[in-house]
Each structure stands twice: as C-alpha cells, then as structure tokens.
Amino acid sequence: MTYNRIEAVKKMLKKNKTVTYAQLSNALPDVSVMTLRRDIERLEVEGFAKRIRGGATLIGTLPKNEDTFSKRLRENADEKDLLVKSAVSLIESGRSVFLDSGTTMLALAKILPNKPLSVVTSGPNVALELANRPNTTINLIGGTLNPNNCSVAGASAIMCLKMLNIDLAFISPSGFSLSGGFTVGNYADCEVKKAVIKKASKVIMFLSKHKLDKTLPFTFASLKNVDVLITDLPHYNTIVKKAEMLGVSVITV
Amino acid sequence: MTYNRIEAVKKMLKKNKTVTYAQLSNALPDVSVMTLRRDIERLEVEGFAKRIRGGATLIGTLPKNEDTFSKRLRENADEKDLLVKSAVSLIESGRSVFLDSGTTMLALAKILPNKPLSVVTSGPNVALELANRPNTTINLIGGTLNPNNCSVAGASAIMCLKMLNIDLAFISPSGFSLSGGFTVGNYADCEVKKAVIKKASKVIMFLSKHKLDKTLPFTFASLKNVDVLITDLPHYNTIVKKAEMLGVSVITV
DNA sequence: ACATAATCTTTGTGAATTTCACAAAAATTA
C-alpha cells in the first residue's frame, strides 16, 4: 500500500537523518527506484525532507526539540487511519465540510476523496495537506496558532466561522469521559469547537479508545451534541450504549 | 573570448525568445555544450534568462500558467536567502511583524531571530515554520487557500487584519515594473496586501531581479508606498535610483 | 621589464543522477 510505504520511507529518514535511494531500494525491494524517488518528492513538498543528490535528508536536520505534535503524529497511526477511513463515506460531493485540527484530522485529510468539496479547517497543516487537490476549495480560519496541536483559535477564528456555513463537522477531542464529556486542553480551541458545533448541521465526532478517561480542563460538547460517533470501542461498550440511547448513530470500526 | 560568447548567447535569446542548447551549439560550434550550459546559468543568475529543459527562455516571456509552489521553492534559493538575511536586522524585540506568504517569506521565517515577537502571516506554511519558537506568538489570518503560492486571502482575511496591529510589514511581490508597480496574480491576494500596507506603520518590500519586468494583473502598491526596499539590483539601477528619489531607503545586497 | 612560478578561472569530458513522457497496472468511481 502506498501510504505504508511512504511511512516506511519517513521512518528510515527519521532514523538515519539522510538516506540514499540505494538504501531505500534495498529496504523496499518491491518497488522501483522511481517510485521511491516520487515518495521522497512528496515528503519534500510536505516539508519533511529535502532532496539531495542521490537521496534525501531530514528537513531541519538539527533536531529541534521534537515538538509534541510530530510525536503524536506517529502514535497510534494505524488506529487513526482505521477511524478516519469509515468517515469518508459520509462525505458527499458539493458539501461544506469542517475538519478540526489535530493528528486525526490530518489523517482524514490525507484520504479525503477528491470530490468537489468545500473544506473549512482550523488546522494549517490540514489545509496544506489538501492544497493541491483540484476539486477542493479550502478555507482556513484565522487566529492564534497553538503549536502543540497545530490549531488556530481565538477571536479571529470565531469571527471567520461566522462567515461560513458548515454541513458536516468532523471533530476530534483530546479527551472524553462520561462525566466530563468531550474535552480539550485549551480555552481558545474549546471556543472554536463550540462555535463549529453550533454552526454545523451534522456533527461527526471521533472517539478513539486512547482518549478515554482523559479529562482535560475545557468541555466543548457532550454526547447529545453528536450526530455520528466514530469509535474503535466495541459495540457493547457502556459509552457506545449510552450514545445509542441518546440517538447518536455509532460507527464502530 | 568569454564575454563575446555570452553576448552572442544573449543576442540569440533576445531574438528567438527561447533557444535550445542544440541551436546554441550550432551557432557557436567552437565551444562545448557544457560551456553554453554554464553561460545560460550565468544569464539566469543575472535574471536575464530562465533555464528550461533543453535550453533557456527570456525572462518576462514565460509561459503563463503559474508554476507550483514547491517548484518555486527550490528556484533561486540562494538569492532569496541573501535578500532575507538583510531583513532580520530591521526586526526589533516586541514588535508586531507581518510576514507575507510565498517562498521568500518562508526563507525569512526560517532565519527569523528568536526574539519576543508577534508575527502575523497570510502563509500557513510560514506559520508552521515558526510554530515551535518559544518566544513568538503567531497569528494566522483566515481565508481561502490559494494553493499556487500557499496564501490565504478573501473576506475573512481582510476581517482578521482589521483586528490586528502591524508595526513592520514584510511583503514580496510576484512581479514589478516601473509602469505597473508591484503586482500579483490574484485578486484576493492583492486585496490582502493592500490591507496590510494600509495598516502597517512601516512597509518593507523585497524585490529580487527575477521579479523584474514581470507584470501580473493586479497592482497592490507602487514605490511610493514602500518605506524600505530590499533588492539584489545594483545601486546604479534605474529602479533603485527612482526609489531613492521617492524617499525609499534602499538596501542592496 | 622580462621570465617564471603560483594561483585562479574557464573549459571539456564522462559517469552518475535526475527529469520527463508515455504505457501498464492498480485503485476508485460511475
């Protein structure tokens, strides 16, 4: 699969700082060098790598203090992929879709179908991920950048949202518990998510088991605000049951 | 003689608009193709020609379809670094600084001093580049993403700008000519730049020789709107003279 | 001023690398 291969290339790059096409080809003998070349090209566009003669090198080589975001990026990557995969079928042509910020949404952005869509997002990296899709118009809301989760928020963000309409809102919380609801660690982000939920005609919430029983300071929603819950919890789970009782349509992966 | 040969190459370029190495080699059979290649390379650095596969084309007569951002990223990287280097000394602690979108601004972002700063930008990638600087608060304006130059613009952008104050605005045009002023290829971007210039107490404009005599549809400023011009043109250049006459303080690199 | 050496710049060459265009295969959508 393409995605896995590129992740493997990324991993090699991260470990070795620089790799040659020979090394890559050695580690991934099933694909042609041209393909690896194209993979590296993608990573360069993403700003992840820089091509050098014969191979590539990590961008920003002098490892800046590894920021939390890029760390989370590789955590539970497979689970995230699984979750977001079942989201794409909900997206119809011509819709106005809100994509939250965060690693889960970046994963969703990567596999977003190339239909005519209007995407609104609070994640600059989500926006850039979608940048070269011909059929997608991308609206990034403004605001102050929170480097930890690559999100923008604040007064500007709220104002931008007022100007936009949203059919489907895909949102991913930092934590969830039955008592505290869906929570996030940052006031500004919380306000943005609230504003989005208010505007959206349909709210699709992701809930991975890793987010369970983490309660962060700011609650932006409870189960009853959610229209569709996509989760990797088993269907017999208490939370799932509770959600269904409240009329949420639950997708378990 | 080297000089005569390069003049001959120039002449051919001027006449034909574009030349192939085959044509050049045909006209100048005494030198190797590699030498002609190097001649063209020089002319490119001078901003006179642009290398294309198999030959070169006159600057200013490029095929119109704007080439993609990632490609521009590699182009003239050294010149860009040189330009932006002389910009950092203008940035004082505690200021509110606007960074335009585009490859030049990305280069500036990379070497931005790690002082306490408030950065406002219309480039999502510029924002992300600065994300993990502890002393910098980053404000991204909202709007519709233009994938060609990685900029956001539109009504949201203008509105966000209204909420922000700007001391220093660093702006980079897509083209410049004495008649057309500073131009850009896109209406929304043009409006954003205009709004920034209106708000900023000091406008610092970058002008690389590669931007010369490219006139794009939308003018957002003329020389008299500029406070500081940073350019790689020689000090005796007509444009530089004109700027100085208008009271612009010019920095040549 | 002249010749000679030392240094720097330009040029040619071939091998390694990269780009490009097009066809085949795989995946996605209708």
Add this chain to the structure above:
DNA sequence: TAATTTTTGTGAAATTCACAAAGATTATGT
C-alpha cells in the same frame, strides 16, 4: 461491468557533478 483516475515502471533525454586540462591573471625574483 465499464469508465476514470491514480499510481507505478521504463527507457530515452537532459542535467548535474567532479575532476583534469587549458587558459588567463597575479605575484615574485632577477
């Protein structure tokens, strides 16, 4: 199932690179 898009492989053409040879320039001693 067919139609369409995306990904991949292939080989030819173009480009880059490193190094050596040739040429030009500067320095130095006589």
